[in-house]
Amino acid sequence: MNGEPVDFLSISDAAKVKLKDAGAVLVQNVLGDRVSFEAIPTSEHRDDEIYLKQLKTPIPVISCFDLLQKQGERLKSGSEKLDELLDGGFKPGSLTEISGLPGSGKTQFCLQLCAVCQRPENFGGRPGQALFVDLNFGFSKSRYEGIRKYFIDQEKELDPIILRISTTNQLLAAIESFPDILLNNDKIRLIIIDSFSRPFMFDQVSSTLMSGIMMDLHSVAEDFDLVIILTSQLITNLSSDQEEAIKHQPALRSGYLYYINERIMFYGSHEKREIIFPDKLDGVAAIYEISNSGFVLK
Incomplete structure (x- = not known):
C-alpha cells in the first residue's frame, strides 16, 4: 500500500x-x-x-519475558476475592471498563481504588496516587475519607488529584494533557474517568474519533505503565420477543469495546447486587455489597 x-x-x-x-x-x-x-x-x-x-502509529512489540515480568505488578482492588477473579488485580498498561446502572456502586468502587492504590504492596512496592476525572460530579470527599481509613494509615495518604469536567471537548483536552501531567508527577499510578460515557450520550461522535480517543488512552496506559479505569452507564432496551425481557448493554459500543482489556458489569439494586465478567468463558458472576468500608464481594 x-x-x-x-x-x-x-x-x-x-x-x-x-x-x-x-x-x-x-x-x-x-x-x-x-x-x-x-x-x-x-x-x-x-x-x-x-x-x-x-x-x-507503529504497532508496539513486547516480549513474552516482559509480559511475565509484569504479571505480579498489579493494582489490588481491596477485595481478595475480586483480585482472584481479576487474576491478581488490575493490570498496568491496560484499560478496564466498569459498567452498570445508576446507583450500582461504580463510583463507590472507584473511591476505594483511589485509597487502595496508595498501599505500597501495589506496583512493585511503591505507593501510588490516583488521578480522578469526574464527569459525573460524583466524587465525595467525605465518602472517600470514610473508605480510606479502612485501607491506609493517615500519615501515608496520597489523596487523589480531582479534575472536574463536563463536556466532550473538555474530556478530549484532559486526555491530551495526561502525558504532561504524568511527566510532572511520577506518583500517579491510576487514572479513573467517571463517567466516561456521560458526555458521549449527549454529544454523538463518530467511531473513528472514538477509536482515536481510545488509542490515546491505551498509549498513556502503556507508556506510563499505569491502570486506567473507565466507568460507563448501562442502557436498558426492551427485546422484541413476546415477554419483552429487559436487556442491558454498555452505552458506548462502536469504536470503543475493541480497546477494552477487561470488562466488569455491576448489576442489581440495594436488595441484590451482582458483579459479572462478560468476557470470561464461564461468565463468572458473584454477589457484592457496598458497605461503610467500601466494596465487599461475598
Missing part, C-alpha cells in the same frame, strides 16, 4: 487535496516525515486526522 497514491486512503476529498498540496503524493509520503498533521483541516475533518494518526 505504501507505493499507492493518497487517493487510496479512506479520508475525505478535501484532506486528499491538502495532502497533495503539502507534497504527499504517495501513501509512503504520509507514513514518513514529509507531511505533518497540520496539513489536514482538523477543525472540519477531525476523523481524517485520527485515521492518519492510526496509520502512522
Whole structure:
C-alpha cells in the first residue's frame, strides 16, 4: 500500500487535496516525515486526522519475558476475592471498563481504588496516587475519607488529584494533557474517568474519533505503565420477543469495546447486587455489597 497514491486512503476529498498540496503524493509520503498533521483541516475533518494518526502509529512489540515480568505488578482492588477473579488485580498498561446502572456502586468502587492504590504492596512496592476525572460530579470527599481509613494509615495518604469536567471537548483536552501531567508527577499510578460515557450520550461522535480517543488512552496506559479505569452507564432496551425481557448493554459500543482489556458489569439494586465478567468463558458472576468500608464481594 505504501507505493499507492493518497487517493487510496479512506479520508475525505478535501484532506486528499491538502495532502497533495503539502507534497504527499504517495501513501509512503504520509507514513514518513514529509507531511505533518497540520496539513489536514482538523477543525472540519477531525476523523481524517485520527485515521492518519492510526496509520502512522507503529504497532508496539513486547516480549513474552516482559509480559511475565509484569504479571505480579498489579493494582489490588481491596477485595481478595475480586483480585482472584481479576487474576491478581488490575493490570498496568491496560484499560478496564466498569459498567452498570445508576446507583450500582461504580463510583463507590472507584473511591476505594483511589485509597487502595496508595498501599505500597501495589506496583512493585511503591505507593501510588490516583488521578480522578469526574464527569459525573460524583466524587465525595467525605465518602472517600470514610473508605480510606479502612485501607491506609493517615500519615501515608496520597489523596487523589480531582479534575472536574463536563463536556466532550473538555474530556478530549484532559486526555491530551495526561502525558504532561504524568511527566510532572511520577506518583500517579491510576487514572479513573467517571463517567466516561456521560458526555458521549449527549454529544454523538463518530467511531473513528472514538477509536482515536481510545488509542490515546491505551498509549498513556502503556507508556506510563499505569491502570486506567473507565466507568460507563448501562442502557436498558426492551427485546422484541413476546415477554419483552429487559436487556442491558454498555452505552458506548462502536469504536470503543475493541480497546477494552477487561470488562466488569455491576448489576442489581440495594436488595441484590451482582458483579459479572462478560468476557470470561464461564461468565463468572458473584454477589457484592457496598458497605461503610467500601466494596465487599461475598
